[in-house]
Amino acid sequence: xxxxxxxxxxxxxxxxxxxxxxxxxxxxxxxxxxxxxxxxxxxxxxxxxxxxxxxxxxxxxxxxxxxxxxxxxxxxxxxxxxxxxxxxxxxxxxxxxxxxxxxxxxxxxxxxxxxxxxxxxxxxxxxxxxxxxxxxxxxxxxxxxxxxxxxxxxxxxxxxxxxxxxxxxxxxxxxxxxxxxxxxxxxxxxxxxxxxxxxxxxxxxxxxxxxxxxxxxxxxxxxxxxxxxxxxxxxxxxxxxxxxxxxxxxxxxxxxxxxxxxxxxxxxxxxxxxxxxxxxxxxxxxxxxxxxxxxxxxxxxxxxxxxxxxxxxxxxxxxxxxxxxxxxxxxxxxxxxxxxxxxxxxxxxxxxxxxxxxxxxxxxxxxxxxxxxxxxxxxxxxxxxxxxxxxxxxx
Numbered sequence: 001x002x003x004x005x006x007x008x009x010x011x012x013x014x015x016x017x018x019x020x021x022x023x024x025x026x027x028x029x030x031x032x033x034x035x036x037x038x039x040x041x042x043x044x045x046x047x048x049x050x051x052x053x054x055x056x057x058x059x060x061x062x063x064x065x066x067x068x069x070x071x072x073x074x075x076x077x078x079x080x081x082x083x084x085x086x087x088x089x090x091x092x093x094x095x096x097x098x099x100x101x102x103x104x105x106x107x108x109x110x111x112x113x114x115x116x117x118x119x120x121x122x123x124x125x126x127x128x129x130x131x132x133x134x135x136x137x138x139x140x141x142x143x144x145x146x147x148x149x150x151x152x153x154x155x156x157x158x159x160x161x162x163x164x165x166x167x168x169x170x171x172x173x174x175x176x177x178x179x180x181x182x183x184x185x186x187x188x189x190x191x192x193x194x195x196x197x198x199x200x201x202x203x204x205x206x207x208x209x210x211x212x213x214x215x216x217x218x219x220x221x222x223x224x225x226x227x228x229x230x231x232x233x234x235x236x237x238x239x240x241x242x243x244x245x246x247x248x249x250x251x252x253x254x255x256x257x258x259x260x261x262x263x264x265x266x267x268x269x270x271x272x273x274x275x276x277x278x279x280x281x282x283x284x285x286x287x288x289x290x291x292x293x294x295x296x297x298x299x300x301x302x303x304x305x306x307x308x309x310x311x312x313x314x315x316x317x318x319x320x321x322x323x324x325x326x327x328x329x330x331x332x333x334x335x336x337x338x339x340x341x342x343x344x345x346x347x348x349x350x351x352x353x354x355x356x357x358x359x360x361x362x363x364x365x366x367x368x369x370x371x372x373x374x375x376x377x378x379x380x381x382x383x384x385x386x387x388x389x390x391x392x393x394x395x
Contacts (some may be wrong), residue, residue, distance in 0.1 A: 007251070018231050020320045021170040022187035023246065025378040026233040030220035032199065033130050036070070039160060039222050043072055049108075049116075049157070051148055052080040055132040057236040063130055063162075064102060064211050070240030071180045074104055075124055080131060080144040081110040081240070106223040110140075114116045114184060115147035120153040124224035125225045132239040133198040137167035138185040138352050140241075142201050147320055149217040150203060158218040163199035163391070165224060165233045166182065167249050170395065171195065171324035174253070176378040177354030184240065186354045191375070191382055192326060193253050199223065220363040221391060226305020229395045232319060248273035254311075254327040257358075261348025262335050262342055264307050266294055274316070276330060278302070278338060284309035311375050328368035 020042045032038075033056065047382070051058075056063040067074060077084060077099060084099065085105050097106040107120050121127075129148060145161070152159045174192025201222035205211060206219050228355065234246040252273050258265045264314050266275040268290030277284055279302060288307055290300040310330070315322065322384050335344050350356045361371045387394070 004218070008031050020314045021230045021232050021324070023234065023319065025167055026165065026235050029078070029160040029227045029231065029233060030225035031058075031164045033063050033066075033164075034224060035222055036066070036392050039128075040070060040184075041161070042111060042160065043067075043126055043128070045073075047073055047123055049078060049121065049124040049127040050074055051080070051127065051129040051131060051144065053084055053131060055235070055239050056130040057237055064099070064104070065094070068102065072103075076120065077104050077118060077338045078109050078120070079106050081140045092216070093202045103353070109144055109147065109186050109201035114144065116151040116166075118151075118155055121151060121157050124157055125158045127152050127157055128171045129159060129202075130164070131164060131198065132164045132235060132237070133201070134239055134243065134249050134252060135166035135190075135193060135197075137190055137192050137194060137197070137254070137354065138256060139252075139318070140184055142198060143184050145189050145202055146152055146205055146211070149202060149219065150211050150215060153211055153215040153217040156218075158220070159202075159219045161199045161202050161304075163221050163224050165196050165231060166195075166197045167231075167233045167235065167246065167254060168193055168197055169197065170230045170232065172379060172383060173325045173372075173375070175353055175355045175358055175375055176382055178356075181350055181354050181356070183351050185351060187214070189382070191379055192354070194386070195229075196386060197224065197227070197391070200391050201390075204386065206386065207389060210255045223391050227392055229392060242267055242272035244270075244272065249311055250316045250319060254330065257349070257352060258329050258334075260346055260352045261331075261334070261344050262301075262338060264290060265299045265307070268303060269296035271311065271313070272296070273310060274313050276334070278334070279305050279307055280341060281308045281334060281337060283337065311340060328371060332362055332368060339363075 045167060052063055057068045062075060077205060099106055133141045149159060172193055172195040175193050177186045177189050186226055202219055206217050232246060236243045255265045255273050255276055258276055263276050263278050269288050275286060275288055277288060286309055290303050292298055298336045338344050345359050349359055
């Protein structure tokens with residue numbers, strides 16, 4: 001049995017290392033939003049709704065300003081988690097507002113509701129969607145896309161996604177979500193790292209009937225130019241407050257599991273999602289003390305308390321040599337040390353993982369290789385679904 005598990009693991013590593021990722025400046029890729037010649041004629045003379053935030057940029061100018069200067073009528077802006085300006089804490093409720101620069105109404109999709117209602121869409125002819133995703137299931141922008149698609153399908157409003165690169169698009173890994181653990185941080189039966197751009201993801205949601213109730217959205221994508229699947233794009237604008245650089249985005253799929261435990265991922269420091277630690281993780285080689293950082297982490301775990309752990313920046317820098325997969329060792333090693341004195345997991349862990357199996361396997365003492373081998377059949381089934389919706393060449 002151990003030989004079989006080792007063989008499966010070896011084959012997996014060989015597959016995920018088939019083509020090493022490359023680190024590129026994001027301006028090496030032209031986002032859909034910047035390809036104005038491909039969609040301006042479709043939106044001229046129409047009342048436009050726009051799902052956007054601070055990262056919805058065309059060169060150094062916000063998409064809102066770009067469209068207004070082209071004579072486009074934006075009726076309403078819809079903002080996701082972290083708000084239109086991208087300065088709200090993770091999970092913080094966002095209120096409706098008025099954009100002070102343009103006087104356009106902003107409807108929050110991360111406050112009293114997560115889905116536009118019929119009144120929000122009453123006078124909209126077409127909806128544009130432009131959010132920078134990071135390719136991870138529990139990053140909530142794909143859930144926002146799903147709810148916007150549902151609302152548009154119900155109201156008969158076409159939706160056009162302005163695609164952006166997936167900085168974690170160079171691999172597929174993690175447990176596939178069990179529908180019993182469906183939530184806003186995981187709506188669909190996909191792995192944690194799903195290997196699609198946000199434009200491709202919407203095609204899959206539509207094509208697989210995941211909008212529910214027989215709904216199909218009138219959906220189109222303005223594709224990227226110059227994008228290759230193995231690119232790690234260094235985003236010039238951080239997609240959310242606690243993903244400030246490419247290293248944190250790269251490490252996010254592995255470190256976000258700690259959000260369902262007693263371990264800090266560096267919220268309240270200058271290195272969120274690059275470090276992890278706990279006051280009792282004394283074996284760690286890195287020390288940090290979280291502090292309040294308004295707009296990122298107002299009240300971070302272990303605020304004002306010294307934490308011991310690891311700085312993974314060097315691991316990120318070694319991306320070309322690392323296995324293209326989620327790293328479970330950091331989670332497993334921390335559990336072995338801290339569970340002797342503390343309740344390690346909280347109720348959020350199963351929601352993040354999209355299953356209760358990962359927690360149970362760690363508690364049972366399974367190795368990372370043994371856990372990963374259990375994902376493979378679900379991953380292979382998902383990959384067959386995924387292939388139907390690819391816009392760009394696969395790895």
